[in-house]
Amino acid sequence: MVNAAVSIEGARACPTCGSTSASDVAELHRDEWRMGQCDNCGLVYLLNPPGYEALVEDFAWEKTSAIEKAARLDARPVLQRADLATRWRHKIGRKPEAVRYADWFGSGNLLNVGCAGASTQYPGFTQYGIEISAQLAEQANANLTPHGGYCVHGPGSEAIREFPDAMFDGVILRSYLEHEENPRPVLEQTARILKPGGRAYVRVPNFGSVGKRLFGRNWVGLRYPDHVQYFTLATLRDLAARTGFTVRLLNPVRLPLDDNINALFEKVAP
Numbered sequence: 001m002v003n004a005a006v007s008i009e010g011a012r013a014c015p016t017c018g019s020t021s022a023s024d025v026a027e028l029h030r031d032e033w034r035m036g037q038c039d040n041c042g043l044v045y046l047l048n049p050p051g052y053e054a055l056v057e058d059f060a061w062e063k064t065s066a067i068e069k070a071a072r073l074d075a076r077p078v079l080q081r082a083d084l085a086t087r088w089r090h091k092i093g094r095k096p097e098a099v100r101y102a103d104w105f106g107s108g109n110l111l112n113v114g115c116a117g118a119s120t121q122y123p124g125f126t127q128y129g130i131e132i133s134a135q136l137a138e139q140a141n142a143n144l145t146p147h148g149g150y151c152v153h154g155p156g157s158e159a160i161r162e163f164p165d166a167m168f169d170g171v172i173l174r175s176y177l178e179h180e181e182n183p184r185p186v187l188e189q190t191a192r193i194l195k196p197g198g199r200a201y202v203r204v205p206n207f208g209s210v211g212k213r214l215f216g217r218n219w220v221g222l223r224y225p226d227h228v229q230y231f232t233l234a235t236l237r238d239l240a241a242r243t244g245f246t247v248r249l250l251n252p253v254r255l256p257l258d259d260n261i262n263a264l265f266e267k268v269a270p
């Protein structure tokens with residue numbers, strides 16, 4: 001792997017540390033999408049993400065997801081099919097979502113950032129959502145308002161500012177931070193709107209996984225251009241520390257084999 005200093009027009013600053021010095025990760029470039037690694041904090045991220053506008057189109061994520069899946073099957077059919085056929089291995093021993101949320105957050109107010117249609121009601125919680133897709137936000141609002149909550153339509157880093165300080169017992173950032181161009185303000189705001197002792201559930205693709213090393217460019221976690229950050233446990237912990245959280249890893253034993261990092265972000269007492 002030969003990395004060269006980046007000099008491309010419009011390359012964004014590192015979303016974790018703000019450094020403008022990054023190196024090209026040439027083997028992970030695809031079409032016009034350029035991958036880089038921050039020279040300061042080591043985060044791997046898309047240097048030229050498409051912007052929030054691209055996400056407002058309804059079901060943008062679902063569409064590209066289907067295209068990516070087909071492309072991967074095309075490129076590495078045998079290994080990829082074996083990987084897909086054994087997806088169940090990630091679910092072994094996992095409790096149902098409602099039980100896990102009750103374990104982690106107790107009860108009270110729950111915010112789901114990137115809530116899609118918010119079709120699931122979790123007992124004991126008044127649920128709120130943020131959703132960037134106009135159609136999904138409307139659907140989520142219709143699902144949440146009869147139970148006392150609501151959905152805010154907009155990009156996470158902006159919409160989250162509408163909620164008051166210390167409103168929430170729990171915040172769900174499930175398969176979200178890898179899509180968010182501005183993860184740092186979202187986490188800073190998450191710390192603000194959590195009650196003392198509140199927690200956020202974070203799930204992101206695991207760039208440090210065995211799967212990433214094995215499948216390389218065809219790894220399931222690489223999604224162009226939807227995923228704009230690629231966290232390892234180290235770069236995720238770094239982002240957490242800079243935004244007022246400590247990280248409690250939920251899958252410590254199987255982490256190397258897991259395509260995702262699952263963690264609770266616990267708010268550091270001021």
Ligand SMILES: [Zn+2]
Binds near residue numbers: 018040
């Ligand atoms: Zn950085």
